[in-house]
Amino acid sequence: MAEYFKNVLLIGATGDLGQHILSTLLKTTTTHPSQPLTITLLTRSTSTAKFPAHPSIARIHKGDIKDREFLVTAFSGQDMIISAISPYALLDQKLMLSVAAEVGVKRFVVGEFGMDTRDEELTDSVAVFKQNREVLEYAVGVCGGDSKTVGMEYTGVICGAFLEMTLLDGEMGFEFGGREVEIYDSGRKKIEVSRMEDVARATVEICFQPGRYGDQLVYISSFTVSQRDILDALNKVDKKGPWKVVERTTEWLKERGKKRVEEGDMMGLVDEIWAVAFSDGIGEAFSRKRKLVNEEMGIGRGGDEEFIEVIKGIVEEWEAGRRK
Numbered sequence: 001m002a003e004y005f006k007n008v009l010l011i012g013a014t015g016d017l018g019q020h021i022l023s024t025l026l027k028t029t030t031t032h033p034s035q036p037l038t039i040t041l042l043t044r045s046t047s048t049a050k051f052p053a054h055p056s057i058a059r060i061h062k063g064d065i066k067d068r069e070f071l072v073t074a075f076s077g078q079d080m081i082i083s084a085i086s087p088y089a090l091l092d093q094k095l096m097l098s099v100a101a102e103v104g105v106k107r108f109v110v111g112e113f114g115m116d117t118r119d120e121e122l123t124d125s126v127a128v129f130k131q132n133r134e135v136l137e138y139a140v141g142v143c144g145g146d147s148k149t150v151g152m153e154y155t156g157v158i159c160g161a162f163l164e165m166t167l168l169d170g171e172m173g174f175e176f177g178g179r180e181v182e183i184y185d186s187g188r189k190k191i192e193v194s195r196m197e198d199v200a201r202a203t204v205e206i207c208f209q210p211g212r213y214g215d216q217l218v219y220i221s222s223f224t225v226s227q228r229d230i231l232d233a234l235n236k237v238d239k240k241g242p243w244k245v246v247e248r249t250t251e252w253l254k255e256r257g258k259k260r261v262e263e264g265d266m267m268g269l270v271d272e273i274w275a276v277a278f279s280d281g282i283g284e285a286f287s288r289k290r291k292l293v294n295e296e297m298g299i300g301r302g303g304d305e306e307f308i309e310v311i312k313g314i315v316e317e318w319e320a321g322r323r324k
C-alpha cells in the first residue's frame with residue numbers, strides 16, 4: 001500500500017464544492033508538509049473556468065469529458081481522482097470510472113457529497129438521488145464488487161446538506177432576502193448538515209490515509225439540526241430582529257415541486273429533495289445509524305455554540321452580498 005496518494009486529479013475545481021477542495025489541497029503544503037501532492041486539474045473544453053497559478057498544480061487538462069482518449073491521457077499516472085463534478089453531469093462519471101480503473105488509478109472519490117445513497121427508501125423517493133445510486137452501483141461494479149480483481153477502489157463522502165450554500169441559496173425553506181422561513185410540518189425533523197470546508201477536508205484527508213475508506217461510503221456531519229434549530233440560531237444572531245415564520249406541510253412542498261418541474265423550472269427538483277428530507281419516517285439523520293468518521297479525519301462535530309457561530313458567519317456573508 002502506498003504511503004499516501006501523491007498524484008491527485010481534481011474534476012470541477014472551480015465549482016461550488018470544488019473550489020473548497022482545491023484550496024484544501026493547496027493548503028496541504030502546510031498541513032502535510034512532508035507529503036507533497038502533485039495536483040492535476042481537469043476541465044471541459046467549453047469551460048470558462050480560471051484556475052490559480054500554484055507550484056503544486058502540475059497540469060490542467062482541458063478537453064471533452066465524454067472522450068475516452070482524453071480521459072486516458074488525463075488519468076494516466078494518477079493515484080487518486082476526486083470528482084466534484086456538477087450534479088448535472090453525474091452520469092459522465094461512468095466513463096471516467098471505467099477509464100480510471102483501466103489505466104491503474106488507485107482511488108476514485110465519486111461525486112456523492114450529499115444524502116445517504118445507501119438509504120434505498122430515500123434514493124427511491126427523490127429523482128436526482130437515483131443518479132447518485134446508479135453511479136455508486138457502477139463504481140462498485142468497476143471496482144470489482146465482491147470478487148476484487150482490479151486495483152482501484154472507490155470512496156464516496158456522505159455529508160448531508162452543504163450548510164452555507166443551501167441556506168444562502170434560499171433552500172431548506174430559508175429566504176434571506178425577505179428574512180422569512182417556511183417551516184415544513186413540525187420543523188423538528190433532524191437532518192445532517194456539513195460546512196463545506198469540513199467536506200473538503202474529509203475528501204483531501206483520503207489522500208493521506210490510503211489504507212482506509214476504500215470501496216465504501218464514508219459519513220461525516222458537522223451538525224445534526226432541524227429547521228427550528230436553524231431558525232433559533234438565526235434569531236439569536238440576526239441583528240435585524242426575528243424572522244417571519246410561514247407554516248407549510250411537506251405535502252404542500254412536494255406538490256409545488258411537481259408543478260415547478262411540469263412548468264420547466266428545475267428548482268422543483270430541489271423542492272422534492274427538501275419535501276422528503278423534512279418528512280417524518282424517511283431519510284432519518286444518518287448519524288443515528290452510520291458510524292461517522294469525523295474524529296479519525298480531524299473534523300469537529302459541532303455543538304450549539306459552534307452552530308450559532310457558523311450561522312452568524314452565514315448572516316455576515318449574506319450582508320456582505322457574497323451570494324445571491
Ligand SMILES: NC(=O)c1ccc[n+]([C@@H]2O[C@H](COP(=O)([O-])OP(=O)(O)OC[C@H]3O[C@@H](n4cnc5c(N)ncnc54)[C@H](OP(=O)(O)O)[C@@H]3O)[C@@H](O)[C@H]2O)c1
Pocket residue numbers: 011012013014015016017018042043044047048049084085086087088089111112113114115159160161162163165166
Ligand atoms: N450536499 C449538498 O447540499 C450539495 C449541494 C450541491 C451539490 N452537491 C454535490 O456536490 C458535488 C459538486 O457539486 P457542485 O454544486 O459543487 O457542482 P457545480 O459547481 O455545479 O459544478 C462543478 C463543476 O463541474 C464541471 N462540469 C462538468 N460538466 C458540467 C455540466 N454539464 N454542467 C456544469 N458543470 C459541469 C464544471 O467544471 P469546469 O467548468 O471546470 O469543467 C463545474 O464547475 C456533486 O456531487 C453534487 O451532487 C451537494
